[in-house]
Amino acid sequence: xxxxxxxxLDVEELTVRFGTxxxxxxAVDAASFALGPGEVLALVGESGxxxxxxxxxLTGLLPRSAAVSGRITFAGxxxxxxxxxxxxxxxxxxxxYVFQEPxxxxxxxxxxxxxxxxxxxxxxxxxxxxxxxxxAELLELVGIPLPHRRLGExxxxxxxxxxxxxxxxxxxxxxxxLLVADEPTTALDVTVQAGILDVLRTLxxxxxxxxxxxxxxxxxxxxxxERVVVMYAGRTIEEAHAEALFxxxxxxxxxxxxxxxxxxxxxxxxxxxxxxxRVPVLATSPDAxxxxxxxxxxxxxxxxxxxAFARGPAGHLVRCWHPLAVPVxx
Amino acid sequence: MGRYVxxxxxxxxxxxxxxxxxxxxxxxxxxxxxxxxxxGEENDPQALAEIRRAYGLDESIVVQYVRxxxxxxxxxxxxxxxxxxxxxxxxxxxxxxxxQLAAFxxxxxxxxxxxxxIVASVRRRTASEWAANTVALLGLSIPVFWFGQMVIxxxxxxxxxxxxxxxVSFFSDPVQSLRHLLLPGLVLGSGLAAVIMRQTRxxxxxxxxxxxxxxxxxxxxxxxxxxxxxALRNSLIVVTTIVGLQLGALISGVVxxxxxxVVPGFGKLIxxxxxxxxxxxIQGLVLVTATAYIAINLLVDLxxxxxxxxxxxxxxxx
Numbered sequence: 269x270x271x272x273x274x275x276x277l278d279v280e281e282l283t284v285r286f287g288t289x290x291x292x293x294x295a296v297d298a299a300s301f302a303l304g305p306g307e308v309l310a311l312v313g314e315s316g317x318x319x320x321x322x323x324x325x326l327t328g329l330l331p332r333s334a335a336v337s338g339r340i341t342f343a344g345x346x347x348x349x350x351x352x353x354x355x356x357x358x359x360x361x362x363x364x365y366v367f368q369e370p371x372x373x374x375x376x377x378x379x380x381x382x383x384x385x386x387x388x389x390x391x392x393x394x395x396x397x398x399x400x401x402x403x404a405e406l407l408e409l410v411g412i413p414l415p416h417r418r419l420g421e422x423x424x425x426x427x428x429x430x431x432x433x434x435x436x437x438x439x440x441x442x443x444x445x446l447l448v449a450d451e452p453t454t455a456l457d458v459t460v461q462a463g464i465l466d467v468l469r470t471l472x473x474x475x476x477x478x479x480x481x482x483x484x485x486x487x488x489x490x491x492x493x494e495r496v497v498v499m500y501a502g503r504t505i506e507e508a509h510a511e512a513l514f515x516x517x518x519x520x521x522x523x524x525x526x527x528x529x530x531x532x533x534x535x536x537x538x539x540x541x542x543x544x545x546r547v548p549v550l551a552t553s554p555d556a557x558x559x560x561x562x563x564x565x566x567x568x569x570x571x572x573x574x575x576a577f578a579r580g581p582a583g584h585l586v587r588c589w590h591p592l593a594v595p596v597x598x
Numbered sequence: 599m600g601r602y603v604x605x606x607x608x609x610x611x612x613x614x615x616x617x618x619x620x621x622x623x624x625x626x627x628x629x630x631x632x633x634x635x636x637x638g639e640e641n642d643p644q645a646l647a648e649i650r651r652a653y654g655l656d657e658s659i660v661v662q663y664v665r666x667x668x669x670x671x672x673x674x675x676x677x678x679x680x681x682x683x684x685x686x687x688x689x690x691x692x693x694x695x696x697x698q699l700a701a702f703x704x705x706x707x708x709x710x711x712x713x714x715x716i717v718a719s720v721r722r723r724t725a726s727e728w729a730a731n732t733v734a735l736l737g738l739s740i741p742v743f744w745f746g747q748m749v750i751x752x753x754x755x756x757x758x759x760x761x762x763x764x765x766v767s768f769f770s771d772p773v774q775s776l777r778h779l780l781l782p783g784l785v786l787g788s789g790l791a792a793v794i795m796r797q798t799r800x801x802x803x804x805x806x807x808x809x810x811x812x813x814x815x816x817x818x819x820x821x822x823x824x825x826x827x828x829a830l831r832n833s834l835i836v837v838t839t840i841v842g843l844q845l846g847a848l849i850s851g852v853v854x855x856x857x858x859x860v861v862p863g864f865g866k867l868i869x870x871x872x873x874x875x876x877x878x879x880i881q882g883l884v885l886v887t888a889t890a891y892i893a894i895n896l897l898v899d900l901x902x903x904x905x906x907x908x909x910x911x912x913x914x915x916x
Contacts, residue, residue: 324812327816329812329815329816356818356819356820357818358818359815359816359817359818360816360817360818360819361818364816364817365813365816367809367812367813367816369809372808372809372810373809373810373812373813374810374813375810375813375814375828375831375832376810376832376906376907376908377831377832377835377905377906377907377908378827378828378831379907386814386817386819386823386827387817387818390817390818390819390823391818422907422908424907424908435813438813438817
């Protein structure tokens with residue numbers, strides 16, 4: 269990532285706290301990352317690591333119980349400083365979302381055409397028939413056959429993969445500069461997943477949108493991402509180019525994630541290696557490494573001082589007192 | 599869609615037949631011989647047999663039933679034992695009165711219930727929600743007979759701005775009609791408004807927390823579009839059901855309300871009929887009520903399929 273003005277999105281020290289009935293929860297802990305125009309960045313981590321919260325925080329989509337601090341600079345504007353009116357103009361037009369569950373993310377009682385057309389009417393001031401024509405073009409663009417017929421159909425009449433294509437058509441309707449895809453393939457069959465990733469790749473080439481891909485699936489990351497940011501317990505813990513990260517993970521957690529992926533060549537015994545323990549739920553940011561309790565390399569420093577997000581031996585940004593230097597065996 | 603409508607029509611017809619059987623047997627299960635009631639002082643067995651034959655009561659119960667249904671379908675519900683007027687005609691005069699009152703009460707209930715329900719769900723944890731909940735609780739817990747008298751005291755006696763009783767048809771004088779309908783409509787609709795408010799509130803809260811609302815917001819839609827275009831549209835499915843079910847409660851509410859406001863409608867006929875043991879009249883009233891229930895249920899089911907596309911069987915689009 270080159271510094272300066274050619275960044276499309278720059279997230280600095282993003283912190284999100286939720287006030288719940290059981291006390292405060294720190295969902296995102298000073299996360300920082302950046303994204304260039306047209307780039308595909310994967311935000312990777314286990315469930316509950318704060319990646320989806322980060323995605324929603326970008327355009328102020330979190331519930332009112334969330335306290336957000338830090339800077340989110342998008343195309344030169346600080347998003348948390350904007351009024352709701354301004355954010356509404358950005359949502360769906362400049363920053364668009366594709367969510368995980370195509371079953372529930374589309375409104376069950378409105379037709380596909382209406383739901384796509386809504387974005388066009390809202391942001392491009394199109395009338396009914398123009399919006400309908402454009403919606404059909406968009407359906408064709410995401411590979412849905414008989415688009416004119418589909419416009420009048422309801423979500424329950426479509427398969428999961430089709431629904432996700434509709435979500436994508438809706439998201440790219442206004443040619444956004446940033447597409448946030450939150451687990452876009454998680455709820456789908458493997459064969460359907462490949463099709464959806466193809467659509468994302470094609471669209472990115474066609475309209476030049478940058479993609480922030482949020483996933484826990486390293487296969488998806490390897491397939492489509494250029495750069496990867498790994499999150500753990502609300503913190504960003506490693507950032508590198510995709511190939512570099514897969515070849516030489518610097519953080520023990522990243523290494524653990526890669527080891528947990530089934531790989532017949534590497535695991536001769538056929539078993540999977542899992543990371544012992546579970547992701548902690550924190551109320552406040554501890555002055556320690558949040559992974560220390562699950563890490564085989566942890567010592568006294570790890571438990572008493574917070575590691576900085578700094579260049580490690582492999583050249584990755586890594587938040588670790590003892591970054592790994594050994595590459596993963598092929 | 600066509601097949602669905604056809605199926606519901608057939609189901610309604612079956613329900614109607616079952617209802618007529620229950621009503622027919624119910625009246626015959628009442629104690630006492632109707633022939634004796636009709637004969638009055640007459641005690642001669644031959645005269646009684648004459649009456650029995652004249653009214654077709656010497657036939658088998660199946661033949662009697664078929665005759666009864668045949669007459670009912672032609673609009674002949676018999677003659678009132680009290681007024682000697684045809685039952686169908688009497689009900690025909692009273693029904694439009696009650697329908698106007700019920701329709702007005704319904705409009706009042708839906709307007710109040712929907713708007714307060716939406717406010718309570720959108721403005722959570724504010725004074726508005728608290729106020730809406732209080733109104734709903736009052737609407738549910740205040741009995742109609744007391745509420746009716748209180749509004750008469752307030753708006754017809756202490757501040758005489760509205761009439762306390764009577765009825766004017768909407769089609770002859772709309773302004774006078776609304777003035778007469780306002781108090782009974784408010785009283786009759788208050789309970790239903792409270793039910794609608796609570797249902798709307800909980801359905802809206804569920805809808806507003808759903809994934810498709812997040813999608814709608816992520817598209818950059820404004821608050822009104824999200825609330826009315828997306829959340830309310832889904833909530834209406836639940837609300838329609840409740841309104842349909844509550845129409846039955848409206849009929850019982852009509853009986854009390856019409857007594858309080860001296861409205862010459864269906865409810866008053868029921869009370870008069872029961873008090874004077876006017877069996878042909880009661881039988882006709884029950885039949886009309888049952889038919890109304892069946893028609894309302896059919897209407898609600900058909901409304902569903904308009905509101906919720908998932909119910910349209912076969913996946914056909916309207």
